[in-house]
Amino acid sequence: MSNTVKVKDIIIGEGIPKVCVPMVGRNLTQLKEEGDMLKNIDFDVVEWRADFFQDVEDTQKVIEALHSIREIFPTIPLLFTFRSAREGGEKEVTNSYYFSLIKEVVESNEVDLIDVELFLEEQHVKEIISIAHQQNVFVILSNHDFNKTPSKEEMISRLIRAQELGADILKIAVMPNSTKDVLTLLEATEEMYTKHATQPIITMAMGDKGVISRLSGEVFGSAMTFGAAKNASAPGQLNVADLKHILNLLHRSS
Numbered sequence: 001m002s003n004t005v006k007v008k009d010i011i012i013g014e015g016i017p018k019v020c021v022p023m024v025g026r027n028l029t030q031l032k033e034e035g036d037m038l039k040n041i042d043f044d045v046v047e048w049r050a051d052f053f054q055d056v057e058d059t060q061k062v063i064e065a066l067h068s069i070r071e072i073f074p075t076i077p078l079l080f081t082f083r084s085a086r087e088g089g090e091k092e093v094t095n096s097y098y099f100s101l102i103k104e105v106v107e108s109n110e111v112d113l114i115d116v117e118l119f120l121e122e123q124h125v126k127e128i129i130s131i132a133h134q135q136n137v138f139v140i141l142s143n144h145d146f147n148k149t150p151s152k153e154e155m156i157s158r159l160i161r162a163q164e165l166g167a168d169i170l171k172i173a174v175m176p177n178s179t180k181d182v183l184t185l186l187e188a189t190e191e192m193y194t195k196h197a198t199q200p201i202i203t204m205a206m207g208d209k210g211v212i213s214r215l216s217g218e219v220f221g222s223a224m225t226f227g228a229a230k231n232a233s234a235p236g237q238l239n240v241a242d243l244k245h246i247l248n249l250l251h252r253s254s
């Protein structure tokens, strides 16, 4: 197994951390406006945060919107995410709707990557991964704690669990309540990356305190970082242009 995942022309896990921009429009008009603005910006992966979409409970409308987003970005890897409210997202739907939505999205042939929450029922996670892999869609198994930073051991064990379940990319986002918490996240990242990971990992400490973790992926082993175009999808995200610039600077001096 390798520590990289190649999606279209982007190799996640190699070189400078890749920059992912979330789209957070509430309707198709807003998504198209966001898409037009993003056309002039340099980034690597686009994430559609479908939990922001007001018609997310209508699968047909979701697929139509997905198609429109794909038309705007035919060559850029597209990540589909429905972030549940319990993990910091905008909306809560039933597990069975979440499961059927993700299945439809994967089968639509419009996405390259999907985000699946690690704490879903294990059977559902396994099934989604299997369907996604049949369709050549990569799976990011993710976990978020918007209130605190778990212990280093706990964060590593969640990332290992995601890996054991067959995820292509492992992700954890936590909220630091102190500078020490940021160090704990970075330590967990470094240890996971050097000792356990066979897959790329993505980690971040959110909020103002955690900003450094969104910039230092190349040093500690986080393969991707999220930046905001106009509206952030999580606290602490920097503007994409600044993010790219700083990542390039850090790369040159590394």
Ligand SMILES: O=C1C[C@@](O)(C(=O)O)C[C@@H](O)[C@@H]1O
Pocket (backbone or CB within 6 Å): 022, 047, 049, 081, 083, 115, 142, 173, 204, 206, 226, 233, 234, 235, 237
């Ligand atoms: O999971 C993540 C990471 C994130 O929460 C962040 O902190 O940048 C932003 C989300 O859009 C994305 O799905």
